[in-house]
Amino acid sequence: MPSLTLAERASLVGPLDYKILKTIYSLHSNHEWIMTSELVEETGLRLNELQPVLLRLYNLRLLSKQIISGEYSYRITFTALDILAIKKLYVEKVLKNLGIVIGVGKESEVYVGYNFNDEPLVVKFHRVGKRSYKNVRKIRNIQKDKDWTVISVENAEREYQALECVKKNYGYVPQPYGRAYNAVAMELVESRELYKSELTNPEEILDQILSTIRIAYNECKMIHGDLSEYNVLVKDGTAYVIDWPQWASPENEDLLMRDVDHILAYFYKKYEIDKDVDAVIDYIKGKP
Ligand code: ATP
Numbered sequence: 020m021p022s023l024t025l026a027e028r029a030s031l032v033g034p035l036d037y038k039i040l041k042t043i044y045s046l047h048s049n050h051e052w053i054m055t056s057e058l059v060e061e062t063g064l065r066l067n068e069l070q071p072v073l074l075r076l077y078n079l080r081l082l083s084k085q086i087i088s089g090e091y092s093y094r095i096t097f098t099a100l101d102i103l104a105i106k107k108l109y110v111e112k113v114l115k116n117l118g119i120v121i122g123v124g125k126e127s128e129v130y131v132g133y134n135f136n137d138e139p140l141v142v143k144f145h146r147v148g149k150r151s152y153k154n155v156r157k158i159r160n161i162q163k164d165k166d167w168t169v170i171s172v173e174n175a176e177r178e179y180q181a182l183e184c185v186k187k188n189y190g191y192v193p194q195p196y197g198r199a200y201n202a203v204a205m206e207l208v209e210s211r212e213l214y215k216s217e218l219t220n221p222e223e224i225l226d227q228i229l230s231t232i233r234i235a236y237n238e239c240k241m242i243h244g245d246l247s248e249y250n251v252l253v254k255d256g257t258a259y260v261i262d263w264p265q266w267a268s269p270e271n272e273d274l275l276m277r278d279v280d281h282i283l284a285y286f287y288k289k290y291e292i293d294k295d296v297d298a299v300i301d302y303i304k305g306k307p
């Protein structure tokens with residue numbers, strides 16, 4: 020059923036389906052393929068109760084299966100992980116409905132959603148898959164055998180942590196509203212990316228970005244690690260630094276240098292604002 024939206028698929032997942040998806044997810048921290056016999060043991064269901072549910076979840080493309088040692092074994096798909104997240108955000112009263120996709124990145128899908136007051140928000144689903152896996156592992160030294168579900172959930176946790184800390188300390192980032200599994204719910208910034216914006220106040224925007232980087236560094240001990248004109252949103256003359264899952268700790272000086280280089284180069288090229296890199300680095304490192 021490839022034409023169903025994520026929200027439609029989520030609505031087809033009932034309590035027993037949910038329980039089984041959750042069980043398979045929790046077993047993934049140990050290994051990738053979960054045997055039917057393990058599921059019988061974990062859930063306490065009989066084989067003839069379990070089998071139709073597994074088939075249904077497979078047909079909904081929420082499970083992949085393969086035969087291992089003569090037995091069907093399962094793993095959850097990205098969509099299943101997204102649905103676990105949607106259900107949890109719903110239970111926690113963060114998200115009432117999921118809307119349309121507004122961005123598909125290398126490692127995520129970004130949706131508009133609605134809270135229980137029918138106000139819009141953003142849900143970012145981290146999807147660290149095979150395509151980006153090698154790269155991520157290289158950057159962050161992740162163990163070879165870590166399951167992609169585990170990495171995607173860790174990415175969401177890291178992004179939430181960064182948004183929470185930087186926002187609390189008055190940096191310019193979207194307000195985080197909640198996190199579940201691989202999803203982060205946050206403020207919808209109705210905006211354009213910096214690279215698509217024609218700024219009337221470029222100095223002010225650059226100052227806001229640098230001040231956010233300084234707050235992250237000093238108060239949160241975080242270096243963004245992927246700062247560029249693509250990861251800054253501009254709304255009504257205010258800059259919002261987004262996309263934080265890859266943040267690194269302050270000893271990664273080279274990353275701070277690279278972030279600052281990128282952003283200064285952009286403002287120099289487009290707005291002829293000429294700032295001294297060393298002075299900016301000193302400013303970022305200086306105590307508030
Ligand atoms: P990419 O791989 O393209 O860098 P990503 O997976 O790293 O993407 P983000 O950069 O966080 O993810 O988000 C992708 C896009 O989704 C953004 O460029 C922006 O258009 C949109 N977006 C993300 N967060 C928000 C938000 N809080 N409000 C509005 N739009 C957002």
Ligand code: MN
Pocket residue numbers: 124249250262
């Ligand atoms: Mn991005």
